[in-house]
Amino acid sequence: MHFTSEERHEDGVLSREFTLGEIPGILWTPRSAAPTPLVLMAHNNGLPMAQPRLRARARHTAAAGYAVATIDAAGCGDRPRTAAEEQARADLRRAMGAGEPVDEIFESLVGSMVERAVPEWRTTLDALLTLPEIDGPVGYSGWTALGIRLAVADPRIRAAGFFAGGYVPRAQREEARQVTVPLLLLLQWDDEGNPRQRALDLFDAFGSEEKTLHANMGGHVGTPWFEVEDGGRFYDRHLK
Known part of the structure; x- marks a missing residue:
């Protein structure tokens, strides 16, 4: 890992930008010199790690006493995308513009992106x-x-906060029953852009004994800021 x-x-x-092979990322750490728990913070469906909303959440979480890291994984941010991904994005824009099923x-x-x-996320965690x-x-x-997928594949993940707005492929909907960590x-x-019932069905499918659903009025990017503070209390319970 090379800090740039x-x-x-x-x-x-x-905040420190880094590279790990071809993987670019950012690590935020609090003022305290003591070793801290870590929160991996991922953006949805290829959005860049420079996204202001993600950076604001990361800094708030770091100020509360956590190390926070994000990366632009393969196909995300400015990293090269496969021809199939570019075609899928073009098809998606066309279908949404025409009101067709997507x-x-x-x-x-x-x-494919998952x-x-x-x-790459697991390599970064290492x-x-x-x-x-x-x-x-x-x-x-x-x-x-x-x-x-990370919560199922990597036992080092001890608690997870998910944003239900992102589309979840069939493979991950089936894996949801294997997720057993505390969940928000x-x-x-x-x-x-995402049917409400699909998110409710996904919540029901998770195998966690402790799982909490917070529903707020508003569209895809309308999550209120107080949810960041509630998320901090969730991580305090399970990571500190």
Whole structure:
């Protein structure tokens, strides 16, 4: 892991950009010098790690005493995409513009991205846990489809917060029953691109004994800021 830049913010949080082979990422750490738990924070469906909403959540979480890391995995951000992914994105834009069904297009696009992203996230986690300022345990926050696969594949994930707005492929809907870590699922009741019942069915499918659903009025990007604070209390219960 090679750190390429760093910035100390007014709240004491240190943000450092890094590369790990071809993987670019950002690590935020709190002012405290003591080793801290880690939260992996993933954005939805290929959005860049530079997304302002993600950075704001990351800094808030780091200021509360966590190391927070995100990466642009394969196919995400500015990283090269396969010809199939580019075609799927073009097909998706066309179908949405025409009001046509998009489930199968989402399936091919998002399913492929999850398969390619998970190994890179696990490689990044391996490297992060060697740093002296991080001692675990590990939580996850963000993109639901990726988080389901990570929670099933990697026992180091001890708690997960999912955003129900992201489309979840069939493979991850089937894997949901294998997710047993404490879970917080956020749902936007009026999400214009994701059927409400699909999110409710997914919540019902999770195998966790402790799982909580927070539903708020509003569209896809309307999650209220107080959910970040509630998420912090969720991680405090399970990671500290």
